[in-house]
Amino acid sequence: MSTAETSYVEPLEVRHRRESIVRMALAAATALAALPALAIVGFIVIKGAPALSWGFLTEMPVSGMTAGGIQPAIVGTLWLVGVSLLFSVPVGVLAGMYLSEYAGEGRLARMVDLAIVNLAGVPSIVHALFGLGAFVLFLDFGTSILSGGLTLGVMTLPVIITSTKAALQSVPHNFRVACWNLGATRWQTIWHVVLPNALPGILTGVILQVSRSAGETAPVLFTGAAFYLPILPTSVWDQTMALSMHVFALVTQVPNVSEELKYGTALVLVGVVLLFNSFAIGLRLYLRRNRRW
Amino acid sequence: MVAAPARRRPSKLTRPVEFVIEGLIRLCGLSAIVFILAIFVFIGKEGIVFLLGHIGGMLSSTDWSPTHEPPEFGLLALLAGTAWCVGLSLIVSVPIGLAAAVFLSEFASEGWREFLKVVVELLAAIPSVVWGFIGVMILNPLLQWAGAQVGLNGLNGAIVLALMTLPLLVSLGEDALRAVPESYRQAAIAMGATKWEMVWRVLLPASRRGLLVAVLLGVGRCVGETMAVLMVTGHAARIPHSLYDPVRTLTATIAAELGEAVRGGQHYQALFALGILLFFMTFVVNLIADRAVRARKIG
Numbered sequence A: 001m002s003t004a005e006t007s008y009v010e011p012l013e014v015r016h017r018r019e020s021i022v023r024m025a026l027a028a029a030t031a032l033a034a035l036p037a038l039a040i041v042g043f044i045v046i047k048g049a050p051a052l053s054w055g056f057l058t059e060m061p062v063s064g065m066t067a068g069g070i071q072p073a074i075v076g077t078l079w080l081v082g083v084s085l086l087f088s089v090p091v092g093v094l095a096g097m098y099l100s101e102y103a104g105e106g107r108l109a110r111m112v113d114l115a116i117v118n119l120a121g122v123p124s125i126v127h128a129l130f131g132l133g134a135f136v137l138f139l140d141f142g143t144s145i146l147s148g149g150l151t152l153g154v155m156t157l158p159v160i161i162t163s164t165k166a167a168l169q170s171v172p173h174n175f176r177v178a179c180w181n182l183g184a185t186r187w188q189t190i191w192h193v194v195l196p197n198a199l200p201g202i203l204t205g206v207i208l209q210v211s212r213s214a215g216e217t218a219p220v221l222f223t224g225a226a227f228y229l230p231i232l233p234t235s236v237w238d239q240t241m242a243l244s245m246h247v248f249a250l251v252t253q254v255p256n257v258s259e260e261l262k263y264g265t266a267l268v269l270v271g272v273v274l275l276f277n278s279f280a281i282g283l284r285l286y287l288r289r290n291r292r293w
Numbered sequence B: 001m002v003a004a005p006a007r008r009r010p011s012k013l014t015r016p017v018e019f020v021i022e023g024l025i026r027l028c029g030l031s032a033i034v035f036i037l038a039i040f041v042f043i044g045k046e047g048i049v050f051l052l053g054h055i056g057g058m059l060s061s062t063d064w065s066p067t068h069e070p071p072e073f074g075l076l077a078l079l080a081g082t083a084w085c086v087g088l089s090l091i092v093s094v095p096i097g098l099a100a101a102v103f104l105s106e107f108a109s110e111g112w113r114e115f116l117k118v119v120v121e122l123l124a125a126i127p128s129v130v131w132g133f134i135g136v137m138i139l140n141p142l143l144q145w146a147g148a149q150v151g152l153n154g155l156n157g158a159i160v161l162a163l164m165t166l167p168l169l170v171s172l173g174e175d176a177l178r179a180v181p182e183s184y185r186q187a188a189i190a191m192g193a194t195k196w197e198m199v200w201r202v203l204l205p206a207s208r209r210g211l212l213v214a215v216l217l218g219v220g221r222c223v224g225e226t227m228a229v230l231m232v233t234g235h236a237a238r239i240p241h242s243l244y245d246p247v248r249t250l251t252a253t254i255a256a257e258l259g260e261a262v263r264g265g266q267h268y269q270a271l272f273a274l275g276i277l278l279f280f281m282t283f284v285v286n287l288i289a290d291r292a293v294r295a296r297k298i299g
Helices: A010-053 A056-060 A071-102 A105-123 A124-138 A145-169 A173-181 A187-217 A242-252 A259-289 B014-029 B031-058 B076-107 B109-127 B128-145 B154-178 B182-190 B195-206 B208-224 B227-232 B249-256 B266-298
Strands: none
Touching: A010 A259, A010 B076, A010 B109, A010 B128, A010 B195, A056 A071, A056 A105, A071 A105, A071 A145, A071 A242, A071 B014, A071 B031, A105 A145, A105 B031, A105 B208, A105 B266, A124 A145, A124 B031, A124 B208, A124 B249, A124 B266, A145 A187, A145 B031, A173 B182, A187 A242, A187 A259, A187 B014, A187 B109, A187 B128, A187 B249, A242 A259, A242 B128, A242 B227, A259 B109, A259 B128, A259 B195, B014 B031, B031 B266, B076 B109, B076 B154, B076 B195, B076 B208, B076 B249, B109 B154, B128 B154, B128 B227, B154 B195, B154 B208, B154 B227, B182 B195, B195 B208, B208 B249, B208 B266, B249 B266
C-alpha cells in the first residue's frame, strides 16, 4: 500500500460526494447483475403459463412432438434423478462422514478435499464422456436410465459430500466428547448423537442435488436420454426422455414447434428446479433461525 | 479439542457391524479421488493416443472438419471460439459481479442482503439448457433487431455466459469480502475513512486472493459450459473477426458431434482428446484457485 498521497487529505465534502456516487454505482451494478436475469425468468413465466394444464403434464407428445404433453419427459427426469440419488446419497453422506469425523487434517484429507473441488469443476460434457466410456461401454449398461443416472450421480457427488461435511461439522464438538465419555464408540456417537443433529442440514444438500440433476442436460445426452420416445420407461435398463433434453430438442432440433409449447416446457423445467432450490434455501434459513447451539 | 477414542470399546454385538460400517465410510471417503482418477483413465483411454499423435497438427491448423476425406482436426478455431466467448463475457461480468459483491457485503442493509443473496442463489440454479433457451428465444431476435445478420453468434454466447456467471461471481465475491475480519473495517473507520475508502484501501487488498478465486472459478465455469453455448453461438468453427460472427467452442463440438462419431474411429478419439484438454484446463484453473485459498488461510 502506498501512503504517499495520504499526506494531503481531500476536503470532507469531496469525499462524501464520492462516497454517495460510488454507493449509487455499486447499487446499479447489483441491479444489473440481478434484474436482467429476473426479467427473463418473469418473461418465461408469462409466456409459458398459458401452455400449462393438467393435460400438458400428463399426456404423451403427438405429431412429432409439435403438440400434446410432456409426460414422458417428466417421468423420465424422475427416473434419472431417482437413480442418481440412490447412488450419490449413500456414497456422498458416508464420504461426508469420513471427512468430518474420521479424516482429520492430514495429507489424505487434503487430497480428498482437492479431489472434491476438482470433481465439482469438471465440465459437464467431460462427465458425459466419462459416463459414455465407463457406464455405457465399459460396464455395458448401454444407453439407459442406469447409465444416465449414475453419470448424474458422479457429477453431483460433490454437492452431497460438502453439504454433509458442513452439516456434521456444525454439530458442536462437545456433543461428541460427552458421548465418548459415556463409553460410546465413535460410530455409536455418530449414529446416535451427531447424525440426528445434522440430518436437516444433510437433507438440504440432497434437495439441492435433486434440483441440480433435474436440470442437467449434457451428462445424459449420450448416456440415457432420447429425443423422442413416447412410452414410459419400465426399468432402469430403458432409455427415456428427460425434461432438460426435451427443452433442448424443442428449441434446436424439431421444426414447427409453437412458441407456447417451447415456453411451457422451459417453464416446467425452471419451475421444478427453482421449487426444489427454494425449498432447500427455506429449510436452511429455518435451521439457522432455530439453531439451539 | 478432545481426541476421539482411539480404540473401539469391545461390545460383542456392535463390533462387527461397526467394523463394516467404518470400512465403508473410509471407502466412500476416497470416492472423490477414485472418480477423478476414473474420469481421467476413461477419457485418457480413448483419447490420449490420438492427442499425442496429432497434437502438432491440432495446434497448427484452424480447420476442424473431422468428417472430410482426409479429415482435419485443427483446434485453433475452437480454442479461439472458447477464448472469445469466455473473454467477452468476463469483461462484462467480472466488474459488475464484483461491484455487486461489494455492495451486498458492505453497503446493503441486512434485510436487503439476505433477500438478494437468495435471489442470486436461485439465479445460479437456473440450468444451462434454460440459458440456451433464453439465448435462442429471446436474445437471438434482440440481436437481429440490433443489426446482426444471425442472432446466434459469439456475442449471444458471451451475453448468456455473462448472465450465467454473474450469480457465481457475486456469491463467491461476497464470501471473500465477508472473510475479512471485522477488526479491519473497524480500524479503517476509526481512522476516519469513509466506507468506500475503507473498501478500496483495506478490504479489496485484504481479500484480493479470495476475489481472484471467484474470478478463476468463473473462468472454469465458462470454459466448461456446454449446453448454452452449443445452442446460441451459431456453430461455425472459424476464428471470429467481429462481435456478430458465429463461433464454436470446444465443449459444444463434443456435444454436437459425439452422437454421430463412429465408436473407436478417429473422429471419436479426437472428441475424447478435446475432453482431455478441457479436463486439464479446468483442473489447472481449480488447482490455482485451491492454492490461492490455501495461501489465504495460512497468511
